[in-house]
Amino acid sequence: MALYLFSLTFLLLLFTTPALSLSEPDPDSTIPTVYELLPLYGLPSGLLPDSVTNFTLSDDGRFVVYLSKPCTIEFDYLVYYDKTISGRIGYGSITELKGIQVKRLFLWFDVDEIKVDLPPNDSIYFKVGFINKKLDIDQFKTVHSCGDNAGDGDSCGKSFLQIPAMVKEVEMLITE
Numbered sequence: 679m680a681l682y683l684f685s686l687t688f689l690l691l692l693f694t695t696p697a698l699s700l701s702e703p704d705p706d707s708t709i710p711t712v713y714e715l716l717p718l719y720g721l722p723s724g725l726l727p728d729s730v731t732n733f734t735l736s737d738d739g740r741f742v743v744y745l746s747k748p749c750t751i752e753f754d755y756l757v758y759y760d761k762t763i764s765g766r767i768g769y770g771s772i773t774e775l776k777g778i779q780v781k782r783l784f785l786w787f788d789v790d791e792i793k794v795d796l797p798p799n800d801s802i803y804f805k806v807g808f809i810n811k812k813l814d815i816d817q818f819k820t821v822h823s824c825g826d827n828a829g830d831g832d833s834c835g836k837s838f839l840q841i842p843a844m845v846k847e848v849e850m851l852i853t854e
Contacts, residue, residue: 712743713821720770720794722802722818727751727759729824739766743777749824753817756781757789759824770796780806 712733713723726743733743743763750758763777771793778789791805794815802815 719767720796720798721767721772721792722794722815724818724820724822725772725792726763726821727824728821735767739768740774741765741767745824747824751822751825754813758786770794770798780804 710718712726712730715733715735716723716725727745727749729746729749731744731746733741735741741764745759745761745763748759748761750756758779758781760777763775765772765775771791773791775790775792776788779786780789781787787806789804789806791803793803793805795801798815800815801812802818804811804813
């Protein structure tokens with residue numbers, strides 16, 4: 679009798695619970711795009727250009743985004759995106775950022791972090807060295823197309839204008 683009840687219970691559980699590892703993946707459940715993923719972290723989807731070809735995201739928040747080519751986009755400032763962008767994403771922030779630069783006057787500065795206020799409001803902050811620049815978040819809410827002026831990654835003599843970090847930070851202070 680006990681064996682009969684056990685068998686009946688096992689069969690009921692087998693047929694009434696969804697099989698997680700034995701069934702094929704649901705074709706309607708897709709991996710979100712990077713543009714869908716950013717808002718899940720409280721960030722605007724337009725932080726990256728429309729040329730993302732692939733991305734990876736680790737459990738610890740480390741990510742790598744791949745673009746079809748380096749490019750620039752004009753926001754309040756001209757922003758340069760390398761072909762590969764990496765960092766660590768958390769709710770409301772991207773830290774350890776590599777691959778995004780902003781042009782100020784005729785110099786390019788590495789963007790180290792991007793943050794939004796929590797709870798969200800109308801501002802987004804870009805950390806360049808020890809400087810935080812507050813911008814209106816509305817310009818980052820839509821995904822923008824890449825400009826063609828990035829060329830081979832040496833946009834406007836970008837590599838020629840690279841200078842030591844301390845001088846870059848002082849220049850940013852002077853121009854703010």
